[in-house]
Amino acid sequence: MKGLDMAGQQAPGPVLAEGTERLRAAGLDNPRREARLLMAHVLQTDLAGLLARQNVDMSASRAFFDAIDRRAAHEPIAYITGHAGFWSLDLETSSTTLIPRPDSETLIEALLHHRRDRASVRSVLDLGTGTGCLLLAALSEYGDAWGVGVDIAPGAARLAARNARRTGLATRCAVMNANWTSAIQGRFDVIFSNPPYIPHGDLAGLMPDVRDHEPARALDGGVDGLDAYRVLTEALPSLLAHDGIAIFEIGIGQERDMPRLARQAGLEILEIRADLGGIPRAVLMQHGRR
Structure with a gap:
């Protein structure tokens, strides 16, 4: 995986860019936004927290690309993340x-x-x-x-x-x-x-x-x-x-x-x-x- 340092860390930008390209190649709308949502899910943060993230380790990168592959196969994001918002509630999905x-x-x-x-x-x-x-x-x-x-x-x-x-x-x-x-x-x-x-x-x-x-x-x-x-x-x-x-x-x-x-x-x-x-x-x- 490109950009890895000696500790197996990588800046999130290149990881996010690769995920975005995979979603774009699958014909999905808003590939960058969806890639960001999936990375935020994997890193257990929100989109604001994602901007402050300095690195992504190898385990998180693998989990992210697993999620990207599922989304590229048109599996809904709510099934990948396991939850969705409705009204004022955050609900489990399956x-x-x-x-x-x-x-x-x-x-x-x-x-x-x-x-x-x-x-x-x-x-x-x-x-x-x-x-x-x-x-x-x-x-x-x-x-x-x-x-x-x-x-x-x-x-x-x-x-x-x-x-x-x-x-x-x-x-x-x-x-x-x-x-x-x-x-x-x-x-x-x-x-x-x-x-x-x-x-x-x-x-x-x-x-x-x-x-x-x-x-x-x-x-x-x-x-x-x-x-x-x-x-x-x-x-x-x-x-x-x-x-x-x-x-x-x-x-x-x-x-x-x-x-x-x-x-x-x-x-x-x-x-x-x-x-x-x-x-x-x-x-x-x-x-x-x-």
Whole structure:
């Protein structure tokens, strides 16, 4: 390895430059930024600390290039580092479930807009909880609330439980490994779901970061992408409190289908809220007026 001194130390600049070039050759966007993030992860520092770093030893260099090779194969950075930010939380990630995305924060923003009184939310249900990001973000904002997260994947349920402990919210929630609504009784003030919603025929065209690394069962929404919504909207009337609100994440174009499914289940649409990119992302539902 070029630039090594007698003690096996090397200045970080050349190491970072080589990592950047490998990512650029793999066709990744922002190769220098991603290389810096991976080096900061390996050195257990932040980007500011990285600037002050004087040298990198041989062990750290090997770990860095191992991480670079994984990223060059389009493995998401959040799987390499093992964590990702969501809302105000830092959450553990794993390939058992999807990586929390900024677009999903739209659901938390919608909840805060429609339930400004923090005492108005006492119970939260998250169907297909994954990392637990929606459930835990809601509990972090509503200090009097308790919640339940449900996921059919055992690994995802265990991950959400670890994140509840990681965020200090474990005493206010429970995580269940079950098939969405089959093990749930009672009514909830808020119900979240970010279910699989990609039409099956579109999976092959997804970015390789998603297609090749994130779990297909958390992406595949059936032929038209609506399979999960059909099940969930039918279940909502028996799970939603009288004045409760359900907030579902949707994919591109699905804002045309969700109102129809909601009406069929006796629900009405309260709002369809766009994410920061202007794409309709959060559908808010409540019991229909009688």
